[in-house]
Every structure is written in structure tokens, then in C-alpha cells.
């Protein structure tokens with residue numbers, strides 16, 4: 304037995320709070336009867352409708368994909384470009400990506416059919432660390448990288464302080480590699496942060512999402528998250544730590 308608002312949120316229809324509103328507003332039916340009580344418990348055989356539409360209750364599945372470059376973080380693309388779900392063709396559940404990576408960014412992306420879990424991980428309030436490795440045109444001075452650590456002003460606001468690590472520089476070819484960890488998810492944030500300090504990102508890869516890495520995977524590979532990893536991600540998002 305699970306609480307009605309939780310089941311609605313898990314189906315990806317709405318956040319848990321919004322699901323509660325839908326219930327109290329009389330928009331939810333259980334087995335054909337309007338139910339406005341928030342504590343209502345339902346089983347997997349109960350038929351639940353939101354605004355007259357039956358919700359689908361699939362088994363929850365969770366995957367990690369090493370997205371190659373040149374792939375859209377979506378389940379379909381009207382321009383016919385490759386999309387992330389093509390890399391998990393054998394999965395019957397209707398999975399979708401948790402957040403997004405740019406078309407030209409490679410790296411770690413999660414996919415699930417658990418709407419509540421996806422919302423939890425994407426919400427900026429929960430501050431999940433994501434680590435990117437950027438190849439830059441040029442070699443930034445330490446002082447320039449400090450600006451990223453303090454936060455830079457972008458057109459949609461100032462970024463939170465980032466963790467930055469200089470990995471290597473190649474004077475002959477005038478390029479460098481810098482690792483940066485952020486917990487926000489503004490559009491093209493990493494590229495724009497480097498641009499803000501005068502450096503163009505020529506290649507970008509997300510290497511870490513919280514404690515998850517791409518270890519053992521090649522571009523295009525995926526694996527299922529273990530139940531323990533899913534639990535840890537939930538704990539991390541909800542409490543800010545793993546203990």
C-alpha cells in the first residue's frame with residue numbers, strides 16, 4: 304500500500320506537492336470515485352485517474368548511460384537526430400533522461416521512468432555535484448580559475464562557487480584541460496562559465512554525477528543502477544549527505 308500522492312508523483316504526472324493539490328482539488332479518482340483525502344492508501348491494482356486520464360504504473364527502472372557526443376538528451380527528436388533512449392533499445396519501460404547534456408557534450412546521464420526520483424535529482428535545491436572535464440582553447444592562469452571558484456556573472460545570474468582543478472596544459476598547441484564541479488544546472492553552464500573568463504570549451508564531458516562515475520564504460524554503453532545506488536542518490540538529494 305502506498306500513499307496516493309506518492310503514486311501519482313512516481314508516475315511522473317506531477318511533483319508530490321502538485322499531486323497533493325490535484326487530490327484536494329478533486330481532480331483525482333480512485334477506482335472511478337473522486338478522492339480528496341491526502342492520506343488515501345492505494346495498491347497496485349487500484350485504478351487511478353488524474354483529470355480523467357488513467358496513470359500508468361510501471362516497475363521503476365534506473366539506468367546510467369555514457370552519452371556519446373552528437374546525441375540529444377530526449378526520447379525523440381523532430382529533426383531525426385540520435386536520442387539517448389536509442390542506446391537502451393531493449394528497455395520496455397518508458398524511460399527518459401534526468402536533466403540534460405548538450406548535443407555536443409558527452410558523459411554520464413541517468414535515465415528512469417520514476418518521475419519523483421527525476422524531480423528530486425534535478426531540483427537545484429538538492430545541490431547534487433556534477434563534475435565536468437573541459438578541453439579549452441588556451442591555458443588559463445590560476446587567477447582566472449579562481450574567478451570560477453568565486454562564481455561568475457552570466458546573463459541569467461551569478462553562478463554558485465565551483466570547484467576547479469587544472470589538469471594539464473599544452474603550450475605548443477595552446478590548449479588545456481580543466482575539471483570543474485558544479486551543482487547547478489543552468490543551460491550550457493560550463494561552457495558559459497569558461498566563456499565568461501575568456502576561454503572557449505572545445506570538448507566537454509561529464510565524468511561524475513554525485514558518487515557515480517563512467518568507470519568501465521565506453522561511449523554508448525549503459526548499465527542499470529543497483530538498488531543501493533538508487534537509495535544512496537535519494538538520501539543524498541534529500542539530506543545533502545550519505546550518512
Ligand code: URA
Nearest residue numbers: 404405408491493494
Ligand atoms: N554545461 C554545459 O555547458 N553543457 C552541458 O551539457 C552540461 C553542463
